[in-house]
Structure formats: C-alpha cells, structure tokens
Amino acid sequence: MPEQPIVFAYLDEPPFCWPVADGTAQGCDVELVAAAFRMLGITEFEQQLTTFAELLPGLASGQWTVTTPLFVTTERRLLVDFSRPVWALADGLLVRSVDRGRLTGYRAIAAAGARLVVVGGQVQEQAGLAAGIAQERMIRVATQEEAVAAIRKRQADAYASVAMAHRGYLARQPDAELAVVDVPTGESIPAAGAFAFGKQRAVLRARFDAALESLIGSDWHRAMMARHGFLAGEY
Template sequence: MVFAYLDEPPFCWPAANGAAQGCDVELVTAALRALGITAFEQRLTTFAELLPGLANGRWTLTTPLFVTAERRRLVDFSRPVWALADGLLVRVGDRARLTGYRAVAAAGARLVVVGGQVQEQAGLAAGIAPERIFSVATQEDAVAAVKNRRADAYASVAMAHRGYLARQPDAELAIVSVPASESAPAAGAFAFGKQHPALRERFDAALTDLIGNDWHRAMMARHRFPAGEY
C-alpha cells in the first residue's frame, strides 16, 4: 500500500523526520486503520506525477485533488473530503489591484500555477492570455516566482496559501480570495488507480464513518479549516 503526497500544507507535507503529516495524511491513516491496514508507505512526489503514478502502479492512492471529468477518465475518486475556493498569493502592494482572475487578465499581469492543477484553466477562462500563464513543479517554486517578480500572482486554493504562510510567514505576501463568480468552491477527493475498485469502495465506507464525526471536526479545526470547507 503506497500513499503519494505533496509538500503542500496544511493538506500534507514532510516532517523533519521524513514522515508525512497534515490533515489529508491523518484522514487517510484513520480510514486505512478502519480497514485493518496499520502500515503503509508514504511517498513524496510532485503534482504532475500524481495521476501518472496511479496509472502505472507506482502508488495505490494519492492525496486528495479536485475531481474533474478529465481526471475521472484516468483514475477513480473516493467520496469528496473537502470543498475549497481558489485564492491568489500576491505581493502586498498588488492585493488591491489583483482581486481575482479577471483583474489579473485586465492588468496584463503574469500568473503562475503548479503544473497540472485546475487553476490554469480557471485563469484562461477568465481571459488571462495563455502567454501570461506559466507553470512550475511545486508550491515552493510558485511562491519564489512571485517573490522574485517572475510572476505577479500564484493561483491555488486559498487554503494552501494560508497553510504555506502559517508555516513560513512572510510580511511581503498577501492572500486574495478569488470571487465565487470567477471560480466556485470545488470538491476534492482521494484518487485511486482503476485497478483497485474494491479497495476504493471499502475506503469510501470508512470515510463516511469518519467525516463529520467529533475526531474529524477537531482534526480539521486543528489544521485551521473553516467548518464550511469540509
């Protein structure tokens, strides 16, 4: 049993001892334990490798990601475990003018995304020119692009930006919530290789028992999730 995860707090990130931690890690651990699986391998990877790794059998399941029709053709998903809105990470001096994807488009600003994430399509749909969007491999790379002015805004879920700044405070950076009219909150779920339908069904049953119970609410609150986002 191999669980693939990212360095993206508060969802998941490697601790100093190399073990994975975060709300998604705690949830997958609890769900697998309910199935009698008390030990599994945790493998750190990049977002671009998550789905290919499932397809070629390098891992069994991955940290949750947004569910889309295109991704469903490649993998199977568990029941949703959170519903999150997009946000922009910008330099403090830009937060008044870069108020969402449309504002980025109108300003001719540059947007950075992590390769393969859905925020690239959201930016294009809002009118940002393709040549004003570029992708990088990791959250750290995207933040660095904003700080060194290669990009004006980094698009991800707002919760990921909050998690990053909680771990690495930076007075020069600010989070802008993308208006729901530009990008509505979307559901995320654990992804499984299509060769594991029985495991996914059992895992879903365990999630149903866990999500919303006292332990789960306390765990998500500890990771600073608002109640309406899970």
C-alpha cells in the first residue's frame, strides 16, 4: 500500500503563510514546517491553500496532514492534536486611519455601536461578543481579503485578528488609509498557537514535536522570525 502523502494546509495570511506566483507558499510557518520536516528526512510535501472554515474539518477527515499554526482551544483539541506552541500573539484591529483614535479595542467598538468583521470561527469573534459587541454588529467572512475589503468599502468599521496578521498584510499591501490598533491588555492577552495534526497522525506529530524542540529558539529560528517581523517575546 503506497505511503500517504504529507499535505500542509495553509491560509493566505502573511507573515505566517501566503501563496506566490509559482504556486508554492511562503511565510514563517512554511519555513518552520519545512525545516522540521527536513530534520525528519521529509524533503518533499504538498502545500494546500484553503480557507479557515475548511482548515480543521479537512484535517479531521484526512484531506491534509498538518495545518498552519492556530490558537489552541479546548474545543479544537476534541477534533485534532496540536504540536508544542510556536508563537504567542495578542489581538489587533485593522481600522480606517481616521478611526484609530476612536476604535481602540473591543469595548470601544461595543460602546460606539460599530461593526466588527471577523473570519468566521476564529477566536476573535468570541472575544468581541464577550466585550459586548452585539450579534447584529458582527460580520463574518471566510478570508482575510474579504475582511479587509469590508473595511475599505465601509461595510464594517474594524477587522479583528492577531495584530501580527494585520501588520503582515499592510507590509505586503501598504495603504495609508488603513491602520493597526493593538487591542488593550485585559481585552486580549497573548495566546499560544501551534501546528495542528489529525489524530490519526500521532506518531508523526510526536516526531515533529521533537524537531521543533531543536529548532525553536535556535539562531536560525530567531533570525527567521525577526525577518518576518516578530519580536523575541512573541515566539
């Protein structure tokens, strides 16, 4: 029986991952997963661009082997297994520049009756609801591009994700009319993210974790993460 191919599923969300013209992916998560696989003697693996809504169901059903890191939650652990954490990041808001002094966090959005756009299923949706943003002021989309478009078209007032994702987006597509706001401490604390594996790949995940232990914190890793804009306390 032929060996099952290794498939890495990722999102278009710089600086973590993004597709390039030749059909491959780039980003800090891509570099880290490739380095870990090389340590295991795996020099080739497939890369599959997908949406957040398809990410974990595809993993659980065996469509792919491992996904780009995402926040570790109790609910997600019921579906998949996680590697050791590879980063810890706080939330941020992407807003129109004229609103950066007004929409300073989830509570400010709730108080203003403003509209928050999120990628459906991501943890920022629950953070916004917990801060008092009304369900009818919450807009759910499938991708980062759709969320940014909602801000530009004034269909929403703020887009919630990790601040690093917003900065990565603006680094690739600078726009003076957009600004990043760090969600205040107390409304968002840095949370751990990790690669996710299907529960049927426990042996590979354990070997992958051992490789990560050797890589994370190494000179190569620190230089790579700095090149993608991360600070020392974020990984």
